Amino acid sequence: MKHLIKRDLRSGRPANEPGEARPPSESRAAPAPPPAAHSEPAEPPVDDTEAIVAAAKAAAAASPAQAGQRLCLVVDDSRMIRKVARRIVSGIGFTVLEAENGEEALAHCRKAMPDLVLTDWDMPVMSGLDFVATLRALPGGGNAKVVFCTSKSSVHDIHDGIAAGADEYVVKPFDELGLRRKLEVLGFV
Secondary structure: OOOOOOEOOOOOOEOOOOOOOOOHHHOOOOOOOOOOOOOOOOOOOOOOHHHHHHHHHHHHHHOOOOOOOEEEEEEOOOHHHHHHHHHHHHOOOEEEEEEOOHHHHHHHHHHOOOOEEEEOOOOOOOOHHHHHHHHHHOOOOOOOEEEEEEOOOOHHHHHHHHHHOOOEEEEOOOOHHHHHHHHHHOOOO
């Protein structure tokens, strides 16, 4: 039968049993005092670039807009429309974020600018028209492709949507084929 030997985690040497004396050369250092309640997290040493690079890569990997991944923001106050749109665009390779109104959508855009935005027009808090105009004024906001997905179908409404900064326009109710055609025109399919 094998005997298990307890080892000290720091030195790898056999650990003393309770009550055994430890030679002065092997005495344990006093534990460090606990950090102050309001202290900031310790910064890694400057020469520890490998750890810093690894942490930066991990943070980048956690971001939905990873290199090579396309990000779509679906903005609609209808959960059902968001679900349908999510299914369609995720099926062609997009990572999808959702927002219930223009204000919430802008918060997403400030964190990570999407490649594609599908937005409704009539929403509480901030309309799709106001959202698109504000989006276009953000840094990088001109690069996102915007498709209005709305029940507003008059010639005047379509002109207003395009004038606000939309790239395409889909009238609700829409289906997968109709939306895919618009995304093909924009170069996403």
